[in-house]
Amino acid sequence: MNSTVPEPALEIARSRREHALSELRELLRIPSVSAQPERRADMQRAAEWIAARFRALGFSGVEVIATGGHPVVAGERTEAGAGAPTLLFYGHYDVQPPDPLGEWVSPPFEPQVRGENLHARGASDMKGQLVAFLAALEAMRQAGTPLPVNLKLLVEGEEEVGSASLPPLLRSQRERFACDYCLNSDAGILAPDQPSLTYGLRGLAYFELRVQGPSHDLHSGSFGGAVDNPVQVLFRLLAGMKDERGRVTLPGFYDRVRPLPDDERAELAKLPDDEAWWLEASGAPALFGEEGYSPRERAACRPTLDVNGVSGGFEGEGSKTVLPARAMAKFSMRLVPDQDPEEVRQSVLAYLKREAPPTVTWELIQMAGFKASLTGRDTPGVRAAATALERVWGKRPLFSRTGGSVPVVGQIRELLGVDSVLLGFGLPDDNLHAPNEKLHLPTFHRGIEAYIHFLHLAGPAGPALKGSATPSDNV
Amino acid sequence: MNSTVPEPALEIARSRREHALSELRELLRIPSVSAQPERRADMQRAAEWIAARFRALGFSGVEVIATGGHPVVAGERTEAGAGAPTLLFYGHYDVQPPDPLGEWVSPPFEPQVRGENLHARGASDMKGQLVAFLAALEAMRQAGTPLPVNLKLLVEGEEEVGSASLPPLLRSQRERFACDYCLNSDAGILAPDQPSLTYGLRGLAYFELRVQGPSHDLHSGSFGGAVDNPVQVLFRLLAGMKDERGRVTLPGFYDRVRPLPDDERAELAKLPDDEAWWLEASGAPALFGEEGYSPRERAACRPTLDVNGVSGGFEGEGSKTVLPARAMAKFSMRLVPDQDPEEVRQSVLAYLKREAPPTVTWELIQMAGFKASLTGRDTPGVRAAATALERVWGKRPLFSRTGGSVPVVGQIRELLGVDSVLLGFGLPDDNLHAPNEKLHLPTFHRGIEAYIHFLHLAGPAGPALKGSATPSDNV
Numbered sequence: 001m002n003s004t005v006p007e008p009a010l011e012i013a014r015s016r017r018e019h020a021l022s023e024l025r026e027l028l029r030i031p032s033v034s035a036q037p038e039r040r041a042d043m044q045r046a047a048e049w050i051a052a053r054f055r056a057l058g059f060s061g062v063e064v065i066a067t068g069g070h071p072v073v074a075g076e077r078t079e080a081g082a083g084a085p086t087l088l089f090y091g092h093y094d095v096q097p098p099d100p101l102g103e104w105v106s107p108p109f110e111p112q113v114r115g116e117n118l119h120a121r122g123a124s125d126m127k128g129q130l131v132a133f134l135a136a137l138e139a140m141r142q143a144g145t146p147l148p149v150n151l152k153l154l155v156e157g158e159e160e161v162g163s164a165s166l167p168p169l170l171r172s173q174r175e176r177f178a179c180d181y182c183l184n185s186d187a188g189i190l191a192p193d194q195p196s197l198t199y200g201l202r203g204l205a206y207f208e209l210r211v212q213g214p215s216h217d218l219h220s221g222s223f224g225g226a227v228d229n230p231v232q233v234l235f236r237l238l239a240g241m242k243d244e245r246g247r248v249t250l251p252g253f254y255d256r257v258r259p260l261p262d263d264e265r266a267e268l269a270k271l272p273d274d275e276a277w278w279l280e281a282s283g284a285p286a287l288f289g290e291e292g293y294s295p296r297e298r299a300a301c302r303p304t305l306d307v308n309g310v311s312g313g314f315e316g317e318g319s320k321t322v323l324p325a326r327a328m329a330k331f332s333m334r335l336v337p338d339q340d341p342e343e344v345r346q347s348v349l350a351y352l353k354r355e356a357p358p359t360v361t362w363e364l365i366q367m368a369g370f371k372a373s374l375t376g377r378d379t380p381g382v383r384a385a386a387t388a389l390e391r392v393w394g395k396r397p398l399f400s401r402t403g404g405s406v407p408v409v410g411q412i413r414e415l416l417g418v419d420s421v422l423l424g425f426g427l428p429d430d431n432l433h434a435p436n437e438k439l440h441l442p443t444f445h446r447g448i449e450a451y452i453h454f455l456h457l458a459g460p461a462g463p464a465l466k467g468s469a470t471p472s473d474n475v
Numbered sequence: 476m477n478s479t480v481p482e483p484a485l486e487i488a489r490s491r492r493e494h495a496l497s498e499l500r501e502l503l504r505i506p507s508v509s510a511q512p513e514r515r516a517d518m519q520r521a522a523e524w525i526a527a528r529f530r531a532l533g534f535s536g537v538e539v540i541a542t543g544g545h546p547v548v549a550g551e552r553t554e555a556g557a558g559a560p561t562l563l564f565y566g567h568y569d570v571q572p573p574d575p576l577g578e579w580v581s582p583p584f585e586p587q588v589r590g591e592n593l594h595a596r597g598a599s600d601m602k603g604q605l606v607a608f609l610a611a612l613e614a615m616r617q618a619g620t621p622l623p624v625n626l627k628l629l630v631e632g633e634e635e636v637g638s639a640s641l642p643p644l645l646r647s648q649r650e651r652f653a654c655d656y657c658l659n660s661d662a663g664i665l666a667p668d669q670p671s672l673t674y675g676l677r678g679l680a681y682f683e684l685r686v687q688g689p690s691h692d693l694h695s696g697s698f699g700g701a702v703d704n705p706v707q708v709l710f711r712l713l714a715g716m717k718d719e720r721g722r723v724t725l726p727g728f729y730d731r732v733r734p735l736p737d738d739e740r741a742e743l744a745k746l747p748d749d750e751a752w753w754l755e756a757s758g759a760p761a762l763f764g765e766e767g768y769s770p771r772e773r774a775a776c777r778p779t780l781d782v783n784g785v786s787g788g789f790e791g792e793g794s795k796t797v798l799p800a801r802a803m804a805k806f807s808m809r810l811v812p813d814q815d816p817e818e819v820r821q822s823v824l825a826y827l828k829r830e831a832p833p834t835v836t837w838e839l840i841q842m843a844g845f846k847a848s849l850t851g852r853d854t855p856g857v858r859a860a861a862t863a864l865e866r867v868w869g870k871r872p873l874f875s876r877t878g879g880s881v882p883v884v885g886q887i888r889e890l891l892g893v894d895s896v897l898l899g900f901g902l903p904d905d906n907l908h909a910p911n912e913k914l915h916l917p918t919f920h921r922g923i924e925a926y927i928h929f930l931h932l933a934g935p936a937g938p939a940l941k942g943s944a945t946p947s948d949n950v
Contacts (some may be wrong), residue, residue: 035793097795103691161793202696206794215758216578217909221677221879224809225721225779226753226770228763231804232717232782235710242707244832246700278701283690283800288703288834295701304700307707308797309788316784318510318636319681319805319842320572321880322908323781325758329706330794334699357719359763367794404696405796433797434692 006145006456013139013448020135020448021118021441023053027093027127028111028120034070034094034161043157046093047071050130050155057137059153067165070094070157074176078150084460085380086150088179090408090420091130092159092186095122096433103435116441123439124430129185130155132425132444136451148459152179156408159186162206162368163407170415181381181418183454186406188426190398192443194272195389195450197382198422200300200401201409203335203372205344206308208365209234209352210328217313218323228359231312231327237355238329241305241348246289246298248305248333250347258337260301268296271398273428281429299403303339307331330367334403341369370407373420381421381458388423388453392446404432423454481620481931488614488923495610495923496593496916498528502568502602503586503595509545509569509636518632521568522546525605525630532612534628542640545569545632549651553625559935560855561625563654565883565895566605567634567661570597571908578910591916598914599905604660605630607900607919611926623934627654631883634661637681637843638882645890656856656893658929661881663901665873667918669747670864670925672857673897675775675876676884678810678847680819681783683840684709684827685803692788693798703834706787706802712830712837713804716780716823721764721773723780723808725822733812735776743771746875748903756904774878778814782806805842809878816844845882848895856896856933863898863928867921879907898929 013020032046033039047064050073055062062075073093078086098108098121106112108121118128140147154177158165170177190196213230214223242248278287278295289298298304312327314320333344345366356362375382377399389397409420425447431437488495507521508514522539525548530537537550548568553561573583573596581587583596593603615622629652633640645652665671688705689698717723753762753770764773773779787802789795808819820841831837850857852874864872884895900922906912 035791035795037792097789097791097793099789099791100692160795204696204796206796208794213759216906216911217575218757219879219907219909220781220783220807221679221809222877222903222907223753223757223774224781224878225777226762226764226774227757227759228721228761229781231785232713235714235782235785236719238707239710239714244711246703278698282693282698282702284688284702284834285836286703286833287701288832289701299698299701302700306695306699306704306798307710307788308695308795309790309799310706310710310802311786311790313782313784314572314574314805315786315803316510316572316574317512318572319683319807320510320635320783320908321679321681321807322783324784327785328790330789332695332794332796334696357763358761359759361760402697403699403701404694428697431691432694432697433795434694436691 006452008143009140009145009452010449012142013135013452016135016139017445020131023134024118024128024131025111027131028122029109031109032094032157033097034158035097043070043094047073047157050093053134054153057134057141065169067169069165072157072165072169073153073155075153076151077147080148080150080459084149085180085458086152087458088152088154088177088182089133090182090184090186091126091133091155092157093127093130093155094157094160095125096160100435105436117438118441119436119438121437123437124426125432125437126186126424126426128439128444129424129426129447132447133185133451135448136455139452140455148456148461152177159408163411166408166411167415170411174416177416179416179418181379182412182420183381184406184409184420184422185424187422187424188428190272190400190428192427192440195393195395195397196400197385197397198400198402199377200374201372201406202300202403203339203341203370203410204332204368204405204407205335205341206332206366206368207348208328208330208367209237210326210363212326212361213359214323214325217325220321220323223323227323228357229323230360231324233357233360234312234327234329237352238307238331240355241351245291246304248303250351252347253303253344256338256340257303260297265297267399268401269294271296271400300401301336303334303336305331305333334405336372337374339372341371345369368407370405370410373409373413375419379419384454384457385421385423387457388450391453392450481927483618484614484620484927485924487617488610488927491610491614492920495606498609499593499603499606500586502606503597504584506584507569507632508572509633510572518545518569522548522632525568528609529628532609532616540644542644544640547632547640547644548628548630550628551626552622554621555623555625555934559624560655560933561627562933563627563629563652563657564608565657565659566601566630567632568602568605568630569632569635570600571635575910580911592913593916594911594913596912598912599901600907600912601661601899603914603919604899604901604922607922608660608926610923611930615927615930623931623936627652634883638886641883641886642890645886649891652891654891654893656854657887657895658856659881659884659895659897660899662897662899663903665747665875665903667902667915670868670870670872671875672860672872673875673877674852675849676847677775677878677880678814678816678845678885679807679843679880679882680810680816681807681843682823683803683805683842684712685801685838687801687836688834689798689800692800695796695798698798702798703832704798705835706799708832708835709787709802709804712827713782713806715830716826720766721779723778725826727822728778728819731813731815732778735772740772742874743876744769746771746873775876776811778809778811780806780808809880811847812849814847816846820844843882845880845885848884848888850894854894859929859932860896860898862932863925866928867925
């Protein structure tokens with residue numbers, strides 16, 4: 001049986017857990033924050049680190065490709081030959097900014113194990129997944145297990161800032177990255193004891209709105225009442241984009257929103273995340289959102305708008321009686337099929353042109369824009385992933401949609417013409433993008449084994465091409 | 476004639492202009508920012524500097540009095556005796572925070588002369604006025620001119636943060652500060668060639684509102700739509716306090732607002748600040764405010780609400796897809812007679828209790844609260860000040876109301892039972908509380924001479940007690 005073939009590699013992976021953890025610590029110490037220009041050298045260092053590891057694993061043509069932004073790591077192992085499928089392994093080595101720094105229990109770039117978790121920025125998103133995949137390949141190499149698929153690499157450094165350099169690269173080197181499907185490891189499962197596969201992601205339209213009133217900060221006593229306040233205008237403009245029940249009020253925003261079919265809603269209702277889970281995971285005093293939808297549906301299948309940051313005027317300790325010259329808000333809409341980020345931008349522009357008063361000037365800057373994605377649940381790659389998860393966890397995975405965005409999934413669909421299989425091992429309470437990001441180590445080690453199973457099953461002899469283990473009987 | 480008596484002192488003041496400027500530069504180099512805890516030592520240094528200067532001028536009992544906040548400088552010269560009026564000289568040695576630092580042409584605490592102006596934080600508000608008064612006393616001392624009034628000192632270090640330590644001090648040492656009226660030098664005139672006296676100031680109710688949603692920053696993709704956004708809630712709450720025409724919408728806010736009499740409106744209409752002036756001074760693309768009122772009326776005689784600062788979420792460069800845990804806004808209402816800051820606070824609390832959703836928690840912190848003030852225009856001190864201005868400028872001053880707040884004016888009325896005469900020489904375009912604050916040096920030097928005239932005229936032989944030079948024929 002196929003299921004016994006990877007046993008030597010699994011044994012080796014189990015014996016090398018400390019080594020995998022040590023490798024991960026080393027990568028986590030590199031503060032590869034793509035949003036911060038002063039981290040450019042660290043970004044290069046992280047890319048070189050990844051490239052060196054793949055070279056040591058027998059990949060050929062490994063290259064750190066310069067882009068207009070941060071570099072991309074490419075390379076390939078093609079010994080499986082023409083009879084085997086070709087997979088494009090996608091990952092990213094960049095991480096979110098660590099602020100607010102004061103809320104970290106341990107410094108974000110000094111990994112610390114507390115209990116079953118390793119704490120560091122990027123531990124879960126997604127250096128942990130990268131190192132798990134490397135560990136799987138290393139175990140197979142040491143076991144002498146041949147790689148039953150051809151593997152190509154695409155490891156980028158701009159996932160957290162919108163993946164702007166990928167489209168030109170994929171366009172100009174389409175052949176280099178040609179594949180049967182993409183294995184995207186920037187993903188997670190529902191709970192440590194509940195494997196799952198994500199088949200749907202939301203899109204994103206991210207903006208920065210800058211509002212300018214007076215030419216310089218004014219004394220609020222001398223001018224207040226006779227000169228408009230750009231912070232107040234910003235508040236009114238943003239408050240007017242979404243109502244108190246979470247419905248976005250921009251004109252036409254819901255026009256292209258694909259209704260959620262009843263059967264899909266019924267499936268999603270079987271997911272284990274009830275209201276208590278959402279309250280616990282968020283720490284919010286009460287849940288929120290559109291009437292008639294469950295929390296999962298609101299956060300994964302319905303579009304929304306969030307303010308991501310705001311600044312203006314005096315933010316320090318104490319009081320300052322200033323009428324600020326300007327204010328800035330970052331805000332973003334999560335999109336669902338078939339919303340179009342460019343149409344959303346046009347709607348925001350039209351709204352601002354209509355609503356912004358003549359007492360201020362304003363500027364809208366688009367920081368990111370890409371569509372949502374939905375991957376078919378009955379494709380060979382998804383079948384291999386489902387079986388791999390079942391073999392490690394001993395239970396069938398649940399199928400889930402999630403509200404996050406992986407822009408590259410849409411870009412790869414558009415530019416390489418293939419779907420993505422999302423197979424990664426982050427957990428919902430990993431504090432992604434937040435202070436005290438962590439990685440659950442038992443899940444990390446299971447993830448290494450799942451990647452070994454997956455690579456085995458994705459080959460010509462696996463269920464992927466035989467049509468077994470169809471996930472359609474899963475929820 | 477009285478007008479000739481101070482000539483020797485005026486001559487000496489003219490010959491010592493460079494020295495006065497040098498003294499001012501020295502005081503401006505002390506970064507006495509009362510709002511910043513790390514400036515505590517500089518606050519003490521500035522207070523000691525002031526105390527040393529008054530000691531050198533023959534003041535007795537000069538003391539740097541410790542308070543719960545920053546120290547107060549007290550002292551007196553009483554050689555004029557019981558037959559002369561006793562004036563309490565009020566000033567403050569603290570300054571506003573200098574941020575945003577990047578917008579200063581020269582560093583805020585390194586005074587620089589450019590053209591006719593001296594640029595530094597505190598140059599106009601109000602170290603320039605303090606040094607002008609010191610220079611006037613020094614010139615009179617060197618001229619051998621006897622001081623025709625008794626002078627007491629009250630120079631505080633918390634004017635820019637609400638003067639919280641003054642009420643307990645004035646309450647506990649009422650006799651020490653007992654006087655016939657207060658000479659408040661924290662004031663200005665309308666233009667370099669237009670002397671004026673301010674008889675009305677607005678009050679202030681300053682708050683910080685903190686809104687907390689989730690217990691920690693969340694990934695806006697994973698949670699957006701199912702968990703409320705505290706920044707958005709903050710925007711909605713603040714946007715709901717004021718309408719698009721500048722009218723505060725808090726319940727009962729206008730209940731106690733004293734109507735502006737027609738004769739006063741007619742007088743104020745004669746002030747030279749037309750709409751073009753307000754546009755030029757503010758640099759705003761258009762003016763703003765309540766219908767039916769002039770800019771001067773809106774900014775000086777009508778109450779208003781301004782957001783003074785806001786922060787929340789990711790404020791750095793680039794984008795971060797975060798659903799922030801919390802947001803903060805500082806906002807303040809300028810009050811007019813007979814509004815009560817405590818009633819305003821109660822109204823804000825009631826509004827927040829009604830409007831804030833159960834998806835967040837919030838906290839309202841009051842940072843300052845005091846009433847507006849209106850000083851009688853036919854009092855002896857105001858008559859002396861009006862004549863002093865006329866003698867230096869060669870034209871009668873205009874009478875004005877201004878929108879700023881000097882909390883101590885109300886406190887001194889309440890706690891010492893006396894009115895304040897506002898005699899200072901700031902200009903409307905001095906960039907008070909803003910980057911590139913400056914002092915117009917020709918006006919500074921005229922101010923020194925005006926203080927010499929005033930001290931002369933305020934004595935028993937001056938117009939103050941003779942009833943001449945009534946300002947009622949001025950506008």
